[in-house]
Amino acid sequence: MRIAFLNLCHTDPKVVARCAKRLCADADFDMYIHVDAKQDIEPFIAATNGIERVYYTTNRHKVYWGGYNAIHACYELIKEALKSDRHYDYFVMMQNLDYPIKTNSEIKAFFENNNGKEFVRGCPIAGTKDWEFSRKYKLFYMKDNNYGKASNKNPIKLMITALTGLLSISTIGFEGTIKEYDGDYNIYYGCAQWAVTRECAEFLVEFEKTHPKFNKRMKIMQFPDEEYFHTAIHNSKFKTRCIRYDEPEARWLVNWRNLTYFEFPKEVTVMTEKDYDNLIEQPDLFCRKVRTGESDKLLEMLDKGAN
Numbered sequence: 001m002r003i004a005f006l007n008l009c010h011t012d013p014k015v016v017a018r019c020a021k022r023l024c025a026d027a028d029f030d031m032y033i034h035v036d037a038k039q040d041i042e043p044f045i046a047a048t049n050g051i052e053r054v055y056y057t058t059n060r061h062k063v064y065w066g067g068y069n070a071i072h073a074c075y076e077l078i079k080e081a082l083k084s085d086r087h088y089d090y091f092v093m094m095q096n097l098d099y100p101i102k103t104n105s106e107i108k109a110f111f112e113n114n115n116g117k118e119f120v121r122g123c124p125i126a127g128t129k130d131w132e133f134s135r136k137y138k139l140f141y142m143k144d145n146n147y148g149k150a151s152n153k154n155p156i157k158l159m160i161t162a163l164t165g166l167l168s169i170s171t172i173g174f175e176g177t178i179k180e181y182d183g184d185y186n187i188y189y190g191c192a193q194w195a196v197t198r199e200c201a202e203f204l205v206e207f208e209k210t211h212p213k214f215n216k217r218m219k220i221m222q223f224p225d226e227e228y229f230h231t232a233i234h235n236s237k238f239k240t241r242c243i244r245y246d247e248p249e250a251r252w253l254v255n256w257r258n259l260t261y262f263e264f265p266k267e268v269t270v271m272t273e274k275d276y277d278n279l280i281e282q283p284d285l286f287c288r289k290v291r292t293g294e295s296d297k298l299l300e301m302l303d304k305g306a307n
Helices: 013-023 042-048 069-083 104-113 131-138 155-171 198-210 212-218 228-234 273-279 296-306
Strands: 003-009 029-035 054-056 090-095 098-100 177-180 183-186 194-197 286-288
Touching: 003 013, 003 069, 003 104, 013 029, 013 042, 013 098, 013 104, 013 296, 029 042, 029 069, 029 104, 042 054, 069 090, 069 198, 090 198, 098 296, 131 155, 177 212, 183 228, 194 198, 194 228, 198 212, 198 228, 212 228, 273 296
Parallel strands: 003 029, 003 090, 029 054
Antiparallel strands: 090 194, 098 286, 177 183
8 A cells, every 4th residue: 555645735844854754664655745836845844855756847847825836736646656666555635734643553553444536525615505605615715825814004915915806707607517518516615635546536637637627616615625526536436435525514624624633712723732632542543733833742752652
């Protein structure tokens, strides 16, 4: 069972390197890293120097919070791993500050015992009456810019807000079903961390190339990395291979976890040593999020338990 861990990174090279060292200690585990093009890649390369089977994507994209460039970055990782002659059985999408809470042997056994399943849950939100969901596709979003988290008083942020408000007129009447040449795609929502088989990864790469209307619509969605892959997969033959499918609508992202445990009272909680006992009882393989300087003791405890 060979696994490619695909890591979208933009910060904390020490955590990235520590995670890579943990996972790549298994000869069947490799890590592929995409470093946000807005960031200096050299600290990441220096931190992972000497760790076997860590690879960086040649093409890098400027990834913005909530923007479509995250989809481009995900595809860079998938394509890079598919090119390898290592022939991976699973492709696991991770996000920078994720960290394993299970041992490598437990992670491998998990995928061996569930071989053939796709770990992409999806909340069906097409046609929903809940504004929390419908606004994700009923409004026009332009997030691939430097002003996503800027103050609302910033003049450029104000201009972008006004423009997107005006452009939202173009989405009037859209009920969350994307019409493509090969049928209708009802939009699904879920976590940006997931895992798929090789067959499904190959399907996704081909899907991107052949579905321009789908891609165009996703570019103006809210947080497309929480909708793109879920929608493609849950409208395909891979739907029934997902660990769960046709689940009822449920608010909040924590209800749609796949393999990564996190808490989200107002924003994603940074885990510390006080969370250790809770984490090791979770069925998930990873936790989110950990930070150098805040989670050091927790990481030591998790690493000690992995030996």
